[in-house]
Amino acid sequence: MSAVPxxxxxVLSAILFGxxxxxxxxxxxxxxxxxxxxxxLNAVNLAFVAFARAHNQxxxxxxxxxVIVVAAxxxxxxxxxxxxxxxxxxxxxxxxxxxxxx
Amino acid sequence: MLNHLWIVLALPLAxxxxxxxxxxxxxxxxxxxxxxxxxxxxxxxxxxxxxxxxELPAGQPAMNSYFPWIIAGNFxxxxxxxxxxxxxxxxxxxxxxxxLIHIYSMGYMAHEGGYYRFFSYLNLFMFFMLTLVxxxxxxxxxxxxxxVGLCSYLLIGFWFLKKxxxxxxxxxxxxxxxxxxxxxxxxxxxxxxxxxxxxxAIFAKAAAMPAESMTQAGILTSICLLLFTGAIGKSAQLPxxxxxxxxxxxxxxxxxxxxxxxxxxxxxxxxARMNPLFSRAPIAMLAVAIVGAATAFYSATxxxxxxxxxxVLAYSTVSQLGYMFLGCGVGAYAAGIFHLMTHAFFKxxxxxxxxxxxxxxxxxxxxxxxxxxxxxxxxxxxxxxxATLAITxxxxxxxxxSKDEILFSAYAGxxxxxxxxxxxxxxxLLTSFxxxxxxxxxxxxxxxxxxxxxxxxxxxxxxxxxxxxxxxLSTAGGWFAAPKFWGGEDFFHGYLQPVFASAEKLAPAxxxxxxxxxxxxxxxSGVAVLVALIGFFVAWxxxxxxxxxxxxxxxxxHGPYTLLLHKYYVDEIYLALIVRPLLWLSTNVLWxxxxxxxxxxTVNGAAHISRRAGGQLRELxxxxxxxxxxxxxxxxxxxxxxLLVLWIRMVP
Numbered sequence: 141m142s143a144v145p146x147x148x149x150x151v152l153s154a155i156l157f158g159x160x161x162x163x164x165x166x167x168x169x170x171x172x173x174x175x176x177x178x179x180x181l182n183a184v185n186l187a188f189v190a191f192a193r194a195h196n197q198x199x200x201x202x203x204x205x206x207v208i209v210v211a212a213x214x215x216x217x218x219x220x221x222x223x224x225x226x227x228x229x230x231x232x233x234x235x236x237x238x239x240x241x242x
Numbered sequence: 243m244l245n246h247l248w249i250v251l252a253l254p255l256a257x258x259x260x261x262x263x264x265x266x267x268x269x270x271x272x273x274x275x276x277x278x279x280x281x282x283x284x285x286x287x288x289x290x291x292x293x294x295x296x297e298l299p300a301g302q303p304a305m306n307s308y309f310p311w312i313i314a315g316n317f318x319x320x321x322x323x324x325x326x327x328x329x330x331x332x333x334x335x336x337x338x339x340x341x342l343i344h345i346y347s348m349g350y351m352a353h354e355g356g357y358y359r360f361f362s363y364l365n366l367f368m369f370f371m372l373t374l375v376x377x378x379x380x381x382x383x384x385x386x387x388x389x390v391g392l393c394s395y396l397l398i399g400f401w402f403l404k405k406x407x408x409x410x411x412x413x414x415x416x417x418x419x420x421x422x423x424x425x426x427x428x429x430x431x432x433x434x435x436x437x438x439x440x441x442x443a444i445f446a447k448a449a450a451m452p453a454e455s456m457t458q459a460g461i462l463t464s465i466c467l468l469l470f471t472g473a474i475g476k477s478a479q480l481p482x483x484x485x486x487x488x489x490x491x492x493x494x495x496x497x498x499x500x501x502x503x504x505x506x507x508x509x510x511x512x513x514a515r516m517n518p519l520f521s522r523a524p525i526a527m528l529a530v531a532i533v534g535a536a537t538a539f540y541s542a543t544x545x546x547x548x549x550x551x552x553x554v555l556a557y558s559t560v561s562q563l564g565y566m567f568l569g570c571g572v573g574a575y576a577a578g579i580f581h582l583m584t585h586a587f588f589k590x591x592x593x594x595x596x597x598x599x600x601x602x603x604x605x606x607x608x609x610x611x612x613x614x615x616x617x618x619x620x621x622x623x624x625x626x627x628x629a630t631l632a633i634t635x636x637x638x639x640x641x642x643x644s645k646d647e648i649l650f651s652a653y654a655g656x657x658x659x660x661x662x663x664x665x666x667x668x669x670x671l672l673t674s675f676x677x678x679x680x681x682x683x684x685x686x687x688x689x690x691x692x693x694x695x696x697x698x699x700x701x702x703x704x705x706x707x708x709x710x711x712x713x714x715l716s717t718a719g720g721w722f723a724a725p726k727f728w729g730g731e732d733f734f735h736g737y738l739q740p741v742f743a744s745a746e747k748l749a750p751a752x753x754x755x756x757x758x759x760x761x762x763x764x765x766x767s768g769v770a771v772l773v774a775l776i777g778f779f780v781a782w783x784x785x786x787x788x789x790x791x792x793x794x795x796x797x798x799x800h801g802p803y804t805l806l807l808h809k810y811y812v813d814e815i816y817l818a819l820i821v822r823p824l825l826w827l828s829t830n831v832l833w834x835x836x837x838x839x840x841x842x843x844t845v846n847g848a849a850h851i852s853r854r855a856g857g858q859l860r861e862l863x864x865x866x867x868x869x870x871x872x873x874x875x876x877x878x879x880x881x882x883x884x885l886l887v888l889w890i891r892m893v894p
Contacts, residue, residue: 161871161875164868164871165868165871165872165875166868173867173868234866234867234868235866235868237867238864238865238866238867239865240865241863241864241865241866
């Protein structure tokens with residue numbers, strides 16, 4: 141069985157990351173933005189796994205576990221913030237969360 | 243005592259510190275106790291010091307070195323004190339006259355505010371003056387030199403709420419500073435030439451140097467001229483004398499102590515101290531003599547027409563200081579120092595007596611509003627008369643011997659310049675006239691004030707006792723240096739001989755024999771006394787016999803009279819030539835252009851730029867999370883592109 145070349149994984153990872161970035165920048169709904177972040181994280185995970193496999197080293201896999209853990213924590217905190225914002229603003233529009241400025 | 247010279251300095255300093263820090267809440271008696279007690283103890287210490295010094299083998303100065311003060315490379319300044327014969331004379335004069343004036347101040351300042359402050363400053367002045375005369379090197383001397391200047395400033399401006407007093411203080415400080423600049427450069431040049439600032443080392447090295455001549459001026463002449471610049475400022479000689487008359491704004495005891503008896507003579511002391519250098523620099527000697535004689539005559543002419551009793555005495559002080567410099571300049575250092583001492587007695591007395599008159603008149607200083615005080619304040623009158631006889635040079639009063647010795651040296655001494663003798667003699671004539679004019683206007687004639695309003699009263703005992711003691715000294719003080727043929731011992735000259743020995747060795751031999759010299763000196767004394775008598779009679783004729791005469795004379799000689807009354811317009815000339823242009827330069831260039839434009843501009847400009855930049859940059863901080871994300875993306879893309887470009891350029 142011939143292995144899928146690493147570049148395929150990397151291109152896929154880059155496409156997913158790019159989608160995540162575009163969604164993050166252009167979407168207004170906080171939940172969607174949140175999902176975009178998750179998408180970017182997972183795109184990076186894919187790249188890590190691909191490199192780990194290509195180089196036959198475990199470091200990349202270990203990183204992936206860390207990223208998953210952090211992402212889980214982030215999801216917990218982030219969703220709590222989203223709920224708080226939803227209650228406060230009666231809206232999930234990110235444009236309205238703009239108090240932190242000069 | 244000779245091993246503990248510091249005690250002499252520590253006592254007045256402690257008095258100044260205690261009175262200055264604590265005296266505000268104390269009653270006057272406590273302030274008196276500290277202020278006068280410290281000076282009395284210092285005087286006792288000085289007498290003990292002098293007694294011990296007399297037992298030392300002659301010719302050796304007593305040295306005390308306390309701690310190294312400045313060490314930088316081979317430049318080394320020790321805080322060291324030195325006592326030799328010249329110091330002894332100065333110490334005795336300064337501490338004794340100082341003590342008397344402290345006692346006098348008790349009475350004079352009794353009703354003034356800031357009593358503790360006055361005594362604190364006065365003690366501080368004594369500390370610096372004693373430092374000045376006891377210094378073993380020129381840097382420590384400079385400390386005393388500047389310190390007395392500071393105290394002079396503080397005491398001239400003692401009534402600092404009065405603008406004229408505050409201004410006079412500033413004027414004194416700034417004008418003497420001009421001279422001090424030369425003095426400092428002179429010190430640097432001294433160190434550069436001799437590699438040391440210690441008097442002993444400098445004099446030893448200078449003794450090995452060849453004397454310079456009129457045609458070959460070198461480093462010694464430059465040093466001496468620079469040092470003499472300092473003396474011109476401090477001792478109020480032409481052209482920097484202008485501060486001294488204004489200094490009369492201070493309380494009268496201050497005028498007596500600082501601006502007549504001690505501080506202003508510091509320049510003379512310095513020139514005498516540096517005599518091994520000066521006597522090797524004939525051009526500098528000539529400069530000293532000419533400046534001295536010119537000042538003696540010049541300020542005496544101004545003294546002729548002044549009506550403020552203290553101003554007359556101020557110009558008289560300038561004039562007498564000129565005599566001292568004339569003495570030093572013609573190589574008669576001992577005569578100069580002797581005149582310094584007798585002048586401290588009689589001019590101190592004149593000022594104190596003038597203070598007593600002002601006190602009696604309730605603050606009036608204008609002699610035209612006095613008159614007929616002779617009977618009302620007899621002690622003041624008699625002591626002042628004695629001082630007047632002393633300053634005008636009538637035998638056997640003190641001034642006769644000192645002034646005659648100077649004039650004689652100018653006529654027949656080793657460096658005699660006969661023209662300067664003539665100038666000095668003319669100044670003596672003027673001195674006699676203006677001093678008797680002062681006495682006649684103040685004490686004789688009919689009162690020219692409202693006797694109902696002014697309650698004329700003799701001063702308290704604390705003021706009269708110093709007057710009487712100084713009167714005794716003004717009478718008898720001359721006999722210290724009375725030459726042999728007058729029946730004296732000329733003790734003074736012999737005593738100072740070790741200090742001036744090297745200078746005297748250099749002097750050319752006298753042309754005349756001893757007998758001839760004595761005859762000549764007698765003849766010159768006769769001339770001087772005759773001149774003083776003429777001054778007396780002219781004053782008597784003008785102010786007693788024909789009281790209308792001065793007015794008529796002023797009218798007929800209107801031009802010269804106004805010129806003298808306005809002191810040759812020197813203040814106005816300085817104002818126009820120096821002060822105004824300097825103010826203009828400072829205001830329009832240094833202030834508005836350099837300070838406001840350049841310095842403030844740079845600082846404010848930097849602040850302005852950062853504020854504008856910050857104002858622009860803060861727009862980035864929009865609070866919109868997506869815009870932040872965009873910036874992150876742009877940055878990431880930028881970095882990636884950069885890496886790509888670099889990679890592409892490296893690979894092929």
